[in-house]
Amino acid sequence: MGPNLTDFGPLWLSIKLALIVTLILLALGTPLAWWLSQTRSRLKPVIEAMTALPLVLPPTVLGFYFLILFNPQSFLGKSWIKITGETLSFSFSGLVIASVIYSLPFMVQPLQTAFESIKRETLDAASILRAGPIDRFMSVVAPLSLRGFVTACVLSFAHTLGEFGIVLMVGGNIPGQTKLVSIAIYEHVETLQYAQAHKLSLTLICFAFAALLCVYIFNRRHPVKIG
Amino acid sequence: MTQIELKIHVQKAHDGFKLDVNETLSLKGITAVFGPSGAGKSSLLKLIAGLDIPDNGHISFGDEIWYDDKINIPAQKREAGYLFQSGALFSHLSVRDNLRFADKRSKHIQNGVPLNGVIKALDLAPLLARKPATLSGGETQRAALGRLLLSRPKLLLLDEPMTGLDRAKKRELLPLIKSLPAQFNLPCLSVSHDVDEVTALADHILILKDGRAKAHGPAIEILNQIDRLPLSDLNIDPGSVFDAKVSKIVNDMMELTIGKAKLSLPHQNNLRIGEYIRLRIRSQDVSLATTQPKNISIQNCLAGHITQITTTSDTPFYDVTISLGDDKILKSRVTRQAIESLNLSKGQAIFALIKTASLER
Structure with a gap:
């Protein structure tokens, strides 16, 4: 078996993790971003600051607390074992939870910006035309925020793909379970397998570049709409 | 409705x-x-x-x-x-x-x-x-x-x-x-x-x-x-408002009836005979004459009689209220001098002259 095939595992695992995390973030981040864009609550800056925390903290800080939280003796760790029969630490599920928190600002911030650029009048006009809240969101807000959604999803996906510190601390290095592509590269370098490290690194560079290029091409075709 | x-x-x-x-x-x-x-x-x-x-x-x-x-x-x-x-x-x-x-x-x-x-x-x-x-x-x-x-x-x-x-x-x-x-x-x-x-x-x-x-x-x-x-902040000129009935259409002009008076205006908005048009005639666009003037470009000359002459103390202007019959009231704003030189008084018969161009909007 060539080295390429063994490296496919971590690559696929990373892509699978990034996809799942992006989908979960889309479901959680959309209502959160919408609330932040509309609320006049005094809690807004507090929630905004909390959402932005993963941007500034070293991944090791988050990783450390996740380890404590996921510990089989902790409340969350214990409950998780009861419900699923698996531990959270050093498991794929643990990686998903940690990554969702870690990538949250990359979903919420572009969405919030997109939602805030929609005029109050546009939403009011939709109400006048008998559209209820969910109808308004689906048929007016979502299409007008398409650019924000694309940016948010690509950034969340790419950011999850590129994690290293936090996944190393929370997940370790179990092949097929928690051995992600960034960890595989690290391992190759540590064991002086530079050729394999090159192959994986170049693949990631190309992938990341292609993803970002898609976003910018999309943005060019869909200039910001005022409405 | x-x-x-x-x-x-x-x-x-x-x-x-x-x-x-x-x-x-x-x-x-x-x-x-x-x-x-x-x-x-x-x-x-x-x-x-x-x-x-x-x-x-x-x-x-x-x-x-x-x-x-x-x-x-x-x-x-x-x-x-x-x-x-x-x-x-x-x-x-x-x-x-x-x-x-x-x-x-x-x-x-x-x-x-x-x-x-x-x-x-x-x-x-x-x-x-x-x-x-x-x-x-x-x-x-x-x-x-x-x-x-x-x-x-x-x-x-x-x-x-x-x-x-x-x-x-x-x-x-x-x-x-x-x-x-x-x-x-x-x-x-x-x-x-x-x-x-x-x-x-x-x-x-x-x-x-x-x-x-x-x-x-x-x-x-x-x-x-x-x-x-x-x-006052809207600066509305005083005036009189009528719903005038279209009574005749001749070529590009239409004749309007207000009370017993007739008014002639360019035909507009595809109005038909019997339909109404709302007119607002500013008091300052209405001149007065005691006899029906001849040799004058103003075609709209409405006969009526004066029912009231009022003034506000801070202006040299007087507001003259003219009855055109059928409770239709037209107001004209003229100077004190005009009131004096024409010797205008309540009850007097009067002709109100309106420049057609002032009615166009």
């Missing part, structure tokens, strides 16, 4: 401004909400539409309560259609899809307003494929009005529908708006700060100033006393 009562009893404080209105409007045709900017006209309309919530009060439309201390029907469930100054078309949809957006969500309402009928009435066919960003101001308003009609409301709320349009576009849109109540059996509340617009449109007028209703009644009644209402 059915007549329906709109009860508005609302209080709303906002940034040091207080709106406090308690009125019951019998909605028929077009009711103009008239007053200077900052009077709270748009705020009042937003409260009626449900786009804003009063601090307290009561709003009901016929038997439906829209707002009171327990009930607050959301905008999407009120039967009020609000036209935004900007049109507020959805920029991601073509004009056709904007119309369909409204049509689709009001299909259950059987009021006989068909999609094609609206497209025809507002001449929207050439605009259907276009995106809102490519429309001119007048086109945007027409498309937005069409979209609003297709949401099949029971009450139209127009927030300064002519704002930002040039004279030509206003002239085009005005008859269209005027025809809406009859054409779609839909009472209409229209906000304006332009006295000519109100004169042309309104059946009823509600005067709003500093957040309070100052007067409300039939348009002619209110317009005839508008210079005596506290609306």
